[in-house]
Amino acid sequence: MGGWLFDPAHWSGSTGIPVRLLEHLGYTLLTLLIAALIAIPLGAFVGHTGKGGFLVVGLSNVLRALPTTAVLILVVLWAGLGDFPVYVALVLLAIPPIMAGTYAGIRAVDPVTVDAARGVGMRESGVLLQVEIPNALPLIFGGFRGAALQVVATATIAAYTGAGGLGRFVFDGLALQDFGQMLAGAVLVALLAVLVDLGFAGLQRLTVSPGLRPVGTGGKR
Amino acid sequence: MKRIATAVAAVMLLSACGGDPLTGGANNPAPTDTIVVGSGNFPESRLLAEIYAEALASKGIKVSKKLNIGNRELYFKGVQDGSIDLIPEYSGVLLKHVNKEAPEVGSDEVYEALKKALPQGLIVLDKSSAEDKDAVVVTKQIAAQYSLKSIEDLVPYCKDFVFGGPPEFQNRPDGLAGLKAKYACEFKEFKALDVGGPLTVAGLKDNTVQAADLFTTDSAIKANEFVVLEDPRNVFAAENVLPLINEKKASQQVRDILNAISKKLDTKTLLELNQKLASPDKPEPEKVAKEWLASAGI
Amino acid sequence: MTWIFENWERFWEVTEVHLRLSVVPVLIGFVLSIPLGWLASRSQTARAILFPLANILFTIPSIALIVITPVLIGVKILDEINVVVPLVIYTVALMVRTVADALSAVPGHVTAAANAMGFRPWRRFLTVDFPLALPVTIAGLRVATVSNISMVSVGALVGLGGYGQLFTEGYQTDHTEKVLAGLIGTVVLAALADGLLLLIGRVLTPWARAGR
Numbered sequence: 001m002g003g004w005l006f007d008p009a010h011w012s013g014s015t016g017i018p019v020r021l022l023e024h025l026g027y028t029l030l031t032l033l034i035a036a037l038i039a040i041p042l043g044a045f046v047g048h049t050g051k052g053g054f055l056v057v058g059l060s061n062v063l064r065a066l067p068t069t070a071v072l073i074l075v076v077l078w079a080g081l082g083d084f085p086v087y088v089a090l091v092l093l094a095i096p097p098i099m100a101g102t103y104a105g106i107r108a109v110d111p112v113t114v115d116a117a118r119g120v121g122m123r124e125s126g127v128l129l130q131v132e133i134p135n136a137l138p139l140i141f142g143g144f145r146g147a148a149l150q151v152v153a154t155a156t157i158a159a160y161t162g163a164g165g166l167g168r169f170v171f172d173g174l175a176l177q178d179f180g181q182m183l184a185g186a187v188l189v190a191l192l193a194v195l196v197d198l199g200f201a202g203l204q205r206l207t208v209s210p211g212l213r214p215v216g217t218g219g220k221r
Numbered sequence: 222m223k224r225i226a227t228a229v230a231a232v233m234l235l236s237a238c239g240g241d242p243l244t245g246g247a248n249n250p251a252p253t254d255t256i257v258v259g260s261g262n263f264p265e266s267r268l269l270a271e272i273y274a275e276a277l278a279s280k281g282i283k284v285s286k287k288l289n290i291g292n293r294e295l296y297f298k299g300v301q302d303g304s305i306d307l308i309p310e311y312s313g314v315l316l317k318h319v320n321k322e323a324p325e326v327g328s329d330e331v332y333e334a335l336k337k338a339l340p341q342g343l344i345v346l347d348k349s350s351a352e353d354k355d356a357v358v359v360t361k362q363i364a365a366q367y368s369l370k371s372i373e374d375l376v377p378y379c380k381d382f383v384f385g386g387p388p389e390f391q392n393r394p395d396g397l398a399g400l401k402a403k404y405a406c407e408f409k410e411f412k413a414l415d416v417g418g419p420l421t422v423a424g425l426k427d428n429t430v431q432a433a434d435l436f437t438t439d440s441a442i443k444a445n446e447f448v449v450l451e452d453p454r455n456v457f458a459a460e461n462v463l464p465l466i467n468e469k470k471a472s473q474q475v476r477d478i479l480n481a482i483s484k485k486l487d488t489k490t491l492l493e494l495n496q497k498l499a500s501p502d503k504p505e506p507e508k509v510a511k512e513w514l515a516s517a518g519i
Numbered sequence: 520m521t522w523i524f525e526n527w528e529r530f531w532e533v534t535e536v537h538l539r540l541s542v543v544p545v546l547i548g549f550v551l552s553i554p555l556g557w558l559a560s561r562s563q564t565a566r567a568i569l570f571p572l573a574n575i576l577f578t579i580p581s582i583a584l585i586v587i588t589p590v591l592i593g594v595k596i597l598d599e600i601n602v603v604v605p606l607v608i609y610t611v612a613l614m615v616r617t618v619a620d621a622l623s624a625v626p627g628h629v630t631a632a633a634n635a636m637g638f639r640p641w642r643r644f645l646t647v648d649f650p651l652a653l654p655v656t657i658a659g660l661r662v663a664t665v666s667n668i669s670m671v672s673v674g675a676l677v678g679l680g681g682y683g684q685l686f687t688e689g690y691q692t693d694h695t696e697k698v699l700a701g702l703i704g705t706v707v708l709a710a711l712a713d714g715l716l717l718l719i720g721r722v723l724t725p726w727a728r729a730g731r
Contacts, residue, residue, distance in 0.1 A: 061709075062710075064662070064669070065665050065705065065710070066669065066705075067683070067701075067702065067705050069675075069683065069686050070686045070698055070701060070702040070705065076419075077693060078695070081424075153577065153579070153580050154580075156580035156583070157580070161690075162414055162420045170582055171413075172388040174388075175292055175294065175389045175413070176294065177294040179590060182587070186579050193575075262678075263691060267688070291676075291678055295596065295678070299595065299678075305597070418691050419691070498692065499692065503693075503694040503697070505526060505529070
């Protein structure tokens with residue numbers, strides 16, 4: 001594997017490692033953005049109103065059970081090749097953890113805090129946006145980062161229907177029985193996942209209020 | 222404690238439904254009189270495997286199927302390690318797989334060379350006249366635009382064309398290397414698609430690739446009015462369909478049945494059967510195989 | 520879903536294989552994760568090693584693990600072990616964290632009381648800690664099981680069985696109904712397994728429903 005990975009020929013050109021890395025990162029980030037745009041409002045609304053929790057959990061479970069390969073193939077058969085099927089499959093994969101994390105986060109906000117917010121005259125939207133969501137951020141990020149890891153790992157499968165990304169090395173390596181290439185692909189995916197997670201951990205640090213940060217064994221401040 | 226025991230029992234029951242874990246079902250090494258029939262990862266290979274399997278089973282031979290494994294680079298290992306006993310093959314590509322340097326191109330020479338080149342314990346039975354060759358294929362529009370009839374006509378444009386084919390096409394001697402050696406044709410880019418399947422057809426249609434590797438009995442060629450370029454310098458050798466079989470499983474009865482099939486199989490039949498498989502109601506290969514065997518009197 | 524009815528034998532055969540390939544790794548993975556999770560709940564060092572390791576393992580694409588397994592443990596390429604081993608790895612990676620968190624969440628005063636009553640460590644673990652950790656553990660098991668059932672289909676890319684076979688065949692022949700059949704099978708199987716585990720959880724933790 002070292003041989004394949006460190007061969008300079010594999011680092012250049014339109015099929016080289018940097019290009020595939022960027023493609024893979026592109027799939028991941030855009031997927032997470034779309035999934036977040038869908039899942040966070042849904043999870044927040046259900047968490048805030050307390051209605052339909054069963055739906056959130058149920059929907060999460062169903063989506064989690066969908067094999068990504070099947071969704072990918074179905075969309076390809078229906079809409080043709082290209083990147084669209086990849087995004088459909090990956091977004092469906094990313095929604096459950098983000099939605100579950102948001103829902104759980106909002107439900108876990110101390111009711112006393114919420115009550116206090118209402119007590120000072122905040123409107124419902126204010127309660128949601130200025131109190132519940134900021135307090136729920138750690139759990140929202142938890143779901144988000146979990147989703148990110150899954151998406152990075154699963155985006156590999158997209159290469160089966162001709163898409164780009166690091167999965168190309170895995171599938172081409174498989175077809176050529178070139179284990180060096182396959183292993184390199186797998187290692188690069190794992191590396192990218194670690195980097196993406198670190199990136200979001202940093203983002204979490206920046207956006208989550210210091211008062212909510214877990215300190216050592218859970219002591220306050 | 223009691224509740225835990227009940228739960229454990231329930232779970233054990235669940236796993237028992239699926240057969241003895243780890244040693245059940247397809248994992249069990251088949252009893253030595255069962256023939257394991259394998260196939261490659263494209264419909265025609267599955268069809269041929271079903272034909273072999275159904276014919277053998279109908280004569281009372283025990284058969285187990287492991288279809289849709291992968292490409293030859295993958296499944297040949299299964300043949301060598303005994304996981305698979307019988308698989309439909311194509312003479313020319315199989316020869317090049319076991320002997321990269323093999324120069325033979327004619328049907329009979331390829332067959333003779335193949336018989337000699339196979340590793341110990343593996344044999345091929347009679348070849349059929351049915352042929353399914355790899356071919357360089359372009360769309361009708363491109364053929365008209367560049368006046369393409371044979372690969373020789375393609376040579377001046379190779380460097381501007383993107384070529385699509387299965388990933389293994391890059392490495393095979395009768396792939397990119399063969400085109401380069403015999404025609405001095407080197408493409409601008411190679412796109413790894415699939416084994417003459419939906420990706421390759423789509424790639425040609427939307428011009429992601431200007432030329433691609435398809436199989437000559439593929440119904441998609443006629444359906445999309447693709448043009449198969451002639452191969453006067455024989456990059457692609459003769460590809461007669463024939464059974465590759467583990468010698469130990471090739472009893473006289475098995476040989477007779479498979480040879481009878483090979484006698485009746487010709488290229489026209491393959492084309493027709495492939496078309497049936499691709500028809501809108503998508504019949505299962507098993508059904509199409511049974512129907513053909515009945516009509517062929519096997 | 521006419522394809523399923525017209526090809527019931529094939530569908531059932533594929534279901535059996537898929538079931539076997541999903542359940543076995545969950546069982547093995549769960550058993551393996553108990554001691555590891557217990558270790559992680561007791562020791563900060565173990566936690567610091569096991570958790571990041573589990574995270575990384577989870578990101579290795581399943582297709583890669585499935586192909587590497589025969590090379591690593593020297594089995595034949597079509598052996599079902601090639602799917603079982605990667606799935607066991609993923610299950611352990613998932614469950615170690617769950618078991619660790621579940622055991623850590625057992626209230627300290629309960630374990631203290633048990634110790635005070637003279638429970639020896641093994642007995643305490645089996646009759647106090649573990650049962651109390653069950654709700655969270657089972658929740659994790661449900662996720663692991665559903666995840667496994669979904670992942671088995673990747674094995675079809677190297678010729679292994681299960682619903683994945685229906686996906687690849689359907690793709691190669693442009694046969695949407697076949698792919699849908701496999702999808703339905705997978706989701707139904709996942710729903711049944713999830714429901715079964717939920718039931719088992721309820722049966723095993725009657726105290727959780729007490730006082731309703």
